[in-house]
Ligand SMILES: NC(=O)c1ccc[n+]([C@@H]2O[C@H](COP(=O)([O-])OP(=O)(O)OC[C@H]3O[C@@H](n4cnc5c(N)ncnc54)[C@H](O)[C@@H]3O)[C@@H](O)[C@H]2O)c1
Protein backbone atom coordinates (compact mmCIF):
# COMPACT_ATOMS: atom_id res chain seq x y z
CA UNK A 1 0.00 0.00 0.00
CA UNK A 2 1.04 3.56 -0.72
CA UNK A 3 2.56 5.51 2.22
CA UNK A 4 1.36 9.09 2.52
CA UNK A 5 3.69 12.03 2.86
CA UNK A 6 2.18 14.84 4.91
CA UNK A 7 2.14 18.30 3.34
CA UNK A 8 1.35 21.67 5.02
CA UNK A 9 -2.28 20.87 4.58
CA UNK A 10 -4.27 18.12 2.92
CA UNK A 11 -6.04 18.78 -0.37
CA UNK A 12 -8.16 15.70 -0.98
CA UNK A 13 -10.56 15.08 1.88
CA UNK A 14 -13.06 12.26 2.26
CA UNK A 15 -15.96 12.55 4.68
CA UNK A 16 -17.82 9.36 5.64
CA UNK A 17 -21.32 9.84 6.96
CA UNK A 18 -23.62 12.46 5.45
CA UNK A 19 -25.69 13.18 8.51
CA UNK A 20 -25.91 16.77 9.70
CA UNK A 21 -22.34 16.91 10.97
CA UNK A 22 -20.65 15.10 8.09
CA UNK A 23 -22.46 17.40 5.66
CA UNK A 24 -21.47 20.51 7.63
CA UNK A 25 -17.85 19.36 7.75
CA UNK A 26 -17.84 18.72 4.01
CA UNK A 27 -19.08 22.30 3.65
CA UNK A 28 -16.20 23.49 5.88
CA UNK A 29 -13.71 21.62 3.68
CA UNK A 30 -15.20 23.12 0.52
CA UNK A 31 -15.16 26.58 2.10
CA UNK A 32 -11.49 26.06 2.95
CA UNK A 33 -10.84 25.37 -0.73
CA UNK A 34 -10.27 21.64 -0.38
CA UNK A 35 -11.30 18.96 -2.84
CA UNK A 36 -13.95 17.13 -0.81
CA UNK A 37 -16.04 14.03 -1.37
CA UNK A 38 -18.85 13.13 1.03
CA UNK A 39 -19.98 9.52 1.32
CA UNK A 40 -23.64 8.93 2.18
CA UNK A 41 -25.44 5.67 2.83
CA UNK A 42 -28.72 6.97 1.42
CA UNK A 43 -29.01 7.33 -2.37
CA UNK A 44 -31.54 10.15 -2.05
CA UNK A 45 -29.02 12.10 0.05
CA UNK A 46 -26.38 11.62 -2.67
CA UNK A 47 -28.84 12.70 -5.33
CA UNK A 48 -30.05 15.72 -3.36
CA UNK A 49 -26.52 16.97 -2.63
CA UNK A 50 -25.28 16.50 -6.20
CA UNK A 51 -28.29 18.04 -7.91
CA UNK A 52 -29.95 20.51 -5.51
CA UNK A 53 -26.85 21.17 -3.31
CA UNK A 54 -28.92 20.41 -0.24
CA UNK A 55 -29.16 17.56 2.26
CA UNK A 56 -32.88 17.73 2.93
CA UNK A 57 -32.92 14.64 5.15
CA UNK A 58 -30.29 15.57 7.71
CA UNK A 59 -29.55 19.28 7.23
CA UNK A 60 -32.76 20.81 5.97
CA UNK A 61 -32.91 24.22 4.35
CA UNK A 62 -29.18 24.87 4.12
CA UNK A 63 -27.52 25.62 0.80
CA UNK A 64 -24.33 23.70 0.23
CA UNK A 65 -21.48 24.87 -1.93
CA UNK A 66 -21.50 23.17 -5.33
CA UNK A 67 -17.97 21.95 -4.56
CA UNK A 68 -19.47 19.53 -2.00
CA UNK A 69 -19.83 16.34 -4.04
CA UNK A 70 -21.50 13.22 -2.70
CA UNK A 71 -21.11 9.54 -3.46
CA UNK A 72 -22.57 6.30 -2.19
CA UNK A 73 -19.35 4.42 -2.88
CA UNK A 74 -16.58 4.16 -0.34
CA UNK A 75 -14.20 3.30 -3.17
CA UNK A 76 -14.48 6.94 -4.28
CA UNK A 77 -12.52 7.88 -1.14
CA UNK A 78 -9.52 5.75 -2.16
CA UNK A 79 -7.40 8.72 -3.25
CA UNK A 80 -8.18 10.86 -0.21
CA UNK A 81 -5.27 12.07 1.91
CA UNK A 82 -7.39 12.70 5.00
CA UNK A 83 -10.63 11.06 6.12
CA UNK A 84 -13.20 12.56 8.45
CA UNK A 85 -15.23 9.72 10.00
CA UNK A 86 -18.66 11.05 10.97
CA UNK A 87 -21.08 8.18 11.55
CA UNK A 88 -22.92 7.85 14.88
CA UNK A 89 -20.61 6.31 17.50
CA UNK A 90 -22.48 3.00 17.56
CA UNK A 91 -21.82 2.59 13.82
CA UNK A 92 -18.16 3.70 13.83
CA UNK A 93 -16.84 0.11 13.92
CA UNK A 94 -18.90 -1.13 10.95
CA UNK A 95 -18.17 2.08 9.02
CA UNK A 96 -14.39 1.80 9.49
CA UNK A 97 -14.45 -1.90 8.63
CA UNK A 98 -16.28 -1.11 5.41
CA UNK A 99 -13.73 1.61 4.61
CA UNK A 100 -10.69 -0.60 5.29
CA UNK A 101 -10.27 -2.08 1.79
CA UNK A 102 -10.19 1.35 0.16
CA UNK A 103 -7.73 3.49 2.09
CA UNK A 104 -3.97 3.91 2.04
CA UNK A 105 -1.81 2.62 4.84
CA UNK A 106 -1.30 5.24 7.54
CA UNK A 107 -3.96 7.60 6.24
CA UNK A 108 -5.02 10.01 9.01
CA UNK A 109 -8.58 9.49 10.22
CA UNK A 110 -10.32 12.25 12.16
CA UNK A 111 -12.92 10.75 14.47
CA UNK A 112 -15.89 13.11 14.69
CA UNK A 113 -18.47 11.00 16.57
CA UNK A 114 -19.12 11.73 20.23
CA UNK A 115 -19.85 8.58 22.14
CA UNK A 116 -18.74 5.34 23.74
CA UNK A 117 -19.41 2.01 22.04
CA UNK A 118 -22.03 -0.09 23.78
CA UNK A 119 -20.99 -3.64 24.60
CA UNK A 120 -17.25 -2.91 24.52
CA UNK A 121 -17.14 0.46 26.36
CA UNK A 122 -14.57 1.51 23.74
CA UNK A 123 -13.75 5.12 22.88
CA UNK A 124 -13.71 5.84 19.16
CA UNK A 125 -9.89 5.87 19.00
CA UNK A 126 -9.91 2.33 20.41
CA UNK A 127 -12.46 1.28 17.80
CA UNK A 128 -10.16 2.75 15.14
CA UNK A 129 -7.08 0.98 16.54
CA UNK A 130 -8.94 -2.33 16.38
CA UNK A 131 -10.41 -1.89 12.91
CA UNK A 132 -7.66 0.04 11.06
CA UNK A 133 -4.49 -0.54 13.10
CA UNK A 134 -2.27 1.32 10.62
CA UNK A 135 -4.38 4.47 10.49
CA UNK A 136 -3.30 7.58 12.37
CA UNK A 137 -5.99 8.92 14.70
CA UNK A 138 -7.20 12.41 15.47
CA UNK A 139 -10.38 13.60 17.18
CA UNK A 140 -12.52 16.60 16.28
CA UNK A 141 -14.84 17.78 19.03
CA UNK A 142 -16.19 20.95 20.58
CA UNK A 143 -19.22 23.26 20.54
CA UNK A 144 -20.49 22.97 16.99
CA UNK A 145 -24.14 22.70 16.01
CA UNK A 146 -23.97 21.44 12.44
CA UNK A 147 -26.52 23.88 11.02
CA UNK A 148 -24.64 26.92 12.34
CA UNK A 149 -21.30 25.63 11.04
CA UNK A 150 -22.81 24.83 7.64
CA UNK A 151 -24.29 28.35 7.43
CA UNK A 152 -20.86 29.81 8.12
CA UNK A 153 -21.55 31.20 11.58
CA UNK A 154 -18.37 31.40 13.69
CA UNK A 155 -17.33 28.31 15.65
CA UNK A 156 -14.19 27.19 17.47
CA UNK A 157 -13.43 23.53 18.15
CA UNK A 158 -10.73 21.20 19.45
CA UNK A 159 -8.71 19.03 17.07
CA UNK A 160 -6.88 16.51 19.21
CA UNK A 161 -3.99 14.61 17.71
CA UNK A 162 -0.98 13.24 19.57
CA UNK A 163 1.19 13.71 16.48
CA UNK A 164 1.93 17.44 16.68
CA UNK A 165 2.93 17.87 13.02
CA UNK A 166 -0.09 16.00 11.78
CA UNK A 167 -2.37 17.96 14.12
CA UNK A 168 -0.99 21.19 12.66
CA UNK A 169 -1.64 19.94 9.13
CA UNK A 170 -5.21 19.02 9.98
CA UNK A 171 -6.06 22.35 11.58
CA UNK A 172 -4.59 24.17 8.58
CA UNK A 173 -6.67 21.97 6.31
CA UNK A 174 -9.96 22.73 8.07
CA UNK A 175 -9.54 26.33 9.21
CA UNK A 176 -11.62 29.03 7.54
CA UNK A 177 -12.48 32.58 8.61
CA UNK A 178 -15.54 31.11 10.39
CA UNK A 179 -14.23 27.74 11.57
CA UNK A 180 -11.33 27.83 14.00
CA UNK A 181 -9.84 24.53 15.18
CA UNK A 182 -7.46 24.62 18.15
CA UNK A 183 -4.84 21.90 18.31
CA UNK A 184 -4.57 19.66 21.39
CA UNK A 185 -2.52 16.50 21.86
CA UNK A 186 -5.02 14.99 24.32
CA UNK A 187 -7.25 12.70 22.29
CA UNK A 188 -8.60 10.82 25.30
CA UNK A 189 -9.69 14.05 27.00
CA UNK A 190 -11.49 15.23 23.86
CA UNK A 191 -13.26 11.90 23.44
CA UNK A 192 -14.24 11.50 27.08
CA UNK A 193 -15.67 15.01 27.26
CA UNK A 194 -17.58 14.66 23.99
CA UNK A 195 -19.24 11.46 25.12
CA UNK A 196 -20.26 12.66 28.56
CA UNK A 197 -21.59 16.07 27.58
CA UNK A 198 -24.33 14.36 25.57
CA UNK A 199 -25.52 12.39 28.59
CA UNK A 200 -25.38 15.54 30.73
CA UNK A 201 -27.39 17.48 28.12
CA UNK A 202 -30.16 14.92 28.54
CA UNK A 203 -30.07 15.64 32.29
CA UNK A 204 -30.35 19.39 31.66
CA UNK A 205 -33.23 18.78 29.25
CA UNK A 206 -35.07 16.71 31.83
CA UNK A 207 -34.57 19.43 34.42
CA UNK A 208 -35.81 22.11 32.03
CA UNK A 209 -38.73 20.00 30.81
CA UNK A 210 -39.81 19.35 34.39
CA UNK A 211 -39.53 23.04 35.30
CA UNK A 212 -36.85 22.58 37.94
CA UNK A 213 -35.50 26.09 37.42
CA UNK A 214 -32.29 27.92 36.54
CA UNK A 215 -30.54 27.00 39.81
CA UNK A 216 -30.92 23.30 39.10
CA UNK A 217 -29.69 23.89 35.53
CA UNK A 218 -26.52 25.65 36.73
CA UNK A 219 -25.92 22.96 39.36
CA UNK A 220 -26.25 20.21 36.74
CA UNK A 221 -23.77 21.91 34.41
CA UNK A 222 -21.26 22.49 37.20
CA UNK A 223 -21.49 19.07 38.82
CA UNK A 224 -21.68 17.55 35.33
CA UNK A 225 -18.40 19.26 34.54
CA UNK A 226 -16.96 17.61 37.68
CA UNK A 227 -18.14 14.23 36.33
CA UNK A 228 -16.43 14.82 32.98
CA UNK A 229 -13.24 15.83 34.78
CA UNK A 230 -13.18 12.72 37.02
CA UNK A 231 -13.98 10.40 34.14
CA UNK A 232 -11.47 11.93 31.73
CA UNK A 233 -8.63 12.05 34.26
CA UNK A 234 -9.28 8.41 35.24
CA UNK A 235 -8.87 7.52 31.56
CA UNK A 236 -5.52 9.31 31.46
CA UNK A 237 -6.62 12.70 30.09
CA UNK A 238 -5.36 16.08 31.29
CA UNK A 239 -7.74 18.27 33.27
CA UNK A 240 -6.93 21.34 31.14
CA UNK A 241 -8.44 19.58 28.12
CA UNK A 242 -11.76 19.34 29.93
CA UNK A 243 -11.64 23.08 30.59
CA UNK A 244 -11.35 23.68 26.84
CA UNK A 245 -13.73 23.81 23.90
CA UNK A 246 -14.27 20.05 23.74
CA UNK A 247 -15.18 19.99 27.44
CA UNK A 248 -16.62 23.07 29.08
CA UNK A 249 -17.37 24.65 25.70
CA UNK A 250 -19.44 21.79 24.38
CA UNK A 251 -21.08 21.12 27.75
CA UNK A 252 -22.32 24.71 27.95
CA UNK A 253 -23.56 24.66 24.35
CA UNK A 254 -25.33 21.34 24.45
CA UNK A 255 -26.92 21.89 27.87
CA UNK A 256 -28.28 25.30 26.92
CA UNK A 257 -30.17 24.94 23.67
CA UNK A 258 -33.10 22.89 22.42
CA UNK A 259 -31.15 22.86 19.13
CA UNK A 260 -29.30 19.98 20.81
CA UNK A 261 -30.86 16.61 19.98
CA UNK A 262 -29.70 15.32 23.37
CA UNK A 263 -31.22 18.19 25.29
CA UNK A 264 -34.42 17.79 23.24
CA UNK A 265 -34.76 14.17 24.28
CA UNK A 266 -34.34 15.29 27.89
CA UNK A 267 -36.93 18.05 27.43
CA UNK A 268 -39.43 15.48 26.16
CA UNK A 269 -38.69 13.08 29.02
CA UNK A 270 -38.96 15.89 31.55
CA UNK A 271 -42.26 16.88 29.96
CA UNK A 272 -43.63 13.42 30.68
CA UNK A 273 -42.98 11.53 27.43
CA UNK A 274 -41.56 8.02 27.36
CA UNK A 275 -38.22 7.48 25.64
CA UNK A 276 -40.04 5.78 22.78
CA UNK A 277 -42.27 8.84 22.34
CA UNK A 278 -39.28 11.18 22.62
CA UNK A 279 -37.45 9.36 19.81
CA UNK A 280 -40.47 8.65 17.58
CA UNK A 281 -40.09 9.79 13.99
CA UNK A 282 -36.55 11.11 14.50
CA UNK A 283 -33.98 10.42 11.77
CA UNK A 284 -31.22 12.11 13.73
CA UNK A 285 -29.14 10.58 16.47
CA UNK A 286 -29.11 11.58 20.16
CA UNK A 287 -25.80 10.01 21.12
CA UNK A 288 -26.31 10.35 24.87
CA UNK A 289 -29.18 7.86 24.75
CA UNK A 290 -26.93 5.15 23.33
CA UNK A 291 -23.79 6.09 25.23
CA UNK A 292 -25.27 6.51 28.71
CA UNK A 293 -25.15 2.82 29.71
CA UNK A 294 -21.64 2.41 28.25
CA UNK A 295 -20.40 5.54 30.04
CA UNK A 296 -21.78 4.29 33.36
CA UNK A 297 -20.35 0.81 32.81
CA UNK A 298 -16.92 2.17 31.92
CA UNK A 299 -16.96 4.54 34.91
CA UNK A 300 -17.69 1.60 37.24
CA UNK A 301 -14.69 -0.27 35.80
CA UNK A 302 -12.57 2.84 36.40
CA UNK A 303 -13.92 3.27 39.93
CA UNK A 304 -15.31 6.72 39.11
CA UNK A 305 -18.59 8.00 40.54
CA UNK A 306 -20.89 9.72 38.00
CA UNK A 307 -24.16 10.32 39.87
CA UNK A 308 -25.79 12.49 37.19
CA UNK A 309 -24.85 10.19 34.30
CA UNK A 310 -26.00 7.19 36.35
CA UNK A 311 -29.31 8.92 37.00
CA UNK A 312 -29.78 9.64 33.28
CA UNK A 313 -28.97 6.02 32.36
CA UNK A 314 -31.48 4.77 34.91
CA UNK A 315 -34.22 7.14 33.66
CA UNK A 316 -33.53 6.13 30.03
CA UNK A 317 -33.73 2.47 31.01
CA UNK A 318 -37.10 3.15 32.67
CA UNK A 319 -35.75 2.01 36.04
CA UNK A 320 -36.55 5.19 37.97
CA UNK A 321 -38.78 8.23 37.60
CA UNK A 322 -37.66 11.84 37.52
CA UNK A 323 -39.01 12.83 40.98
CA UNK A 324 -37.31 9.95 42.81
CA UNK A 325 -34.09 10.63 40.89
CA UNK A 326 -34.02 14.30 41.85
CA UNK A 327 -34.66 13.41 45.51
CA UNK A 328 -31.92 10.79 45.43
CA UNK A 329 -29.40 13.22 43.90
CA UNK A 330 -30.27 15.96 46.41
CA UNK A 331 -30.02 13.65 49.43
CA UNK A 332 -26.59 12.24 48.67
CA UNK A 333 -24.16 12.67 51.59
CA UNK A 334 -23.00 16.28 51.96
CA UNK A 335 -19.36 16.76 50.96
CA UNK A 336 -16.57 19.14 50.06
CA UNK A 337 -16.97 20.76 46.67
CA UNK A 338 -14.13 19.07 44.84
CA UNK A 339 -14.29 17.93 41.26
CA UNK A 340 -11.84 15.04 41.51
N1 LIG B 1 -25.24 17.29 14.35
C1 LIG B 1 -24.34 18.02 15.03
O1 LIG B 1 -24.56 19.22 15.26
C2 LIG B 1 -23.06 17.39 15.48
C3 LIG B 1 -22.00 18.22 15.84
C4 LIG B 1 -20.82 17.65 16.30
C5 LIG B 1 -20.72 16.26 16.38
N2 LIG B 1 -21.75 15.49 16.02
C6 LIG B 1 -21.58 14.04 16.11
O2 LIG B 1 -21.48 13.50 14.80
C7 LIG B 1 -21.94 12.15 14.78
C8 LIG B 1 -22.92 11.99 13.64
O3 LIG B 1 -24.05 12.77 13.95
P1 LIG B 1 -24.88 13.56 12.85
O4 LIG B 1 -25.55 14.67 13.57
O5 LIG B 1 -24.06 13.89 11.67
O6 LIG B 1 -25.94 12.46 12.41
P2 LIG B 1 -27.47 12.69 12.04
O7 LIG B 1 -28.27 12.47 13.28
O8 LIG B 1 -27.68 13.96 11.33
O9 LIG B 1 -27.75 11.52 11.02
C9 LIG B 1 -27.69 10.15 11.37
C10 LIG B 1 -26.55 9.52 10.60
O10 LIG B 1 -26.47 8.15 10.96
C11 LIG B 1 -26.20 7.42 9.77
N3 LIG B 1 -26.54 6.03 9.99
C12 LIG B 1 -27.76 5.51 10.29
N4 LIG B 1 -27.65 4.16 10.36
C13 LIG B 1 -26.35 3.85 10.12
C14 LIG B 1 -25.62 2.64 10.04
N5 LIG B 1 -26.21 1.47 10.24
N6 LIG B 1 -24.30 2.70 9.77
C15 LIG B 1 -23.68 3.89 9.57
N7 LIG B 1 -24.33 5.08 9.62
C16 LIG B 1 -25.65 5.04 9.90
C17 LIG B 1 -27.04 8.12 8.74
O11 LIG B 1 -26.63 7.77 7.43
C18 LIG B 1 -26.70 9.57 9.08
O12 LIG B 1 -25.48 9.93 8.50
C19 LIG B 1 -22.54 11.91 16.17
O13 LIG B 1 -21.62 11.21 16.96
C20 LIG B 1 -22.75 13.30 16.73
O14 LIG B 1 -22.66 13.34 18.15
C21 LIG B 1 -22.93 16.01 15.56
Ligand SMILES: O=P(O)(O)OC[C@H](O)CO
Nearest residue numbers: 142143144145260261262
Ligand atom coordinates in the same frame (compact mmCIF):
# COMPACT_ATOMS: atom_id res chain seq x y z
O1 LIG C 1 -27.46 17.98 18.87
P1 LIG C 1 -26.50 17.28 19.77
O2 LIG C 1 -27.01 17.17 21.17
O3 LIG C 1 -26.09 15.95 19.20
O4 LIG C 1 -25.19 18.16 19.86
C1 LIG C 1 -24.51 18.48 18.67
C2 LIG C 1 -23.06 18.81 18.93
O5 LIG C 1 -22.42 17.74 19.57
C3 LIG C 1 -22.87 20.09 19.68
O6 LIG C 1 -21.49 20.37 19.78
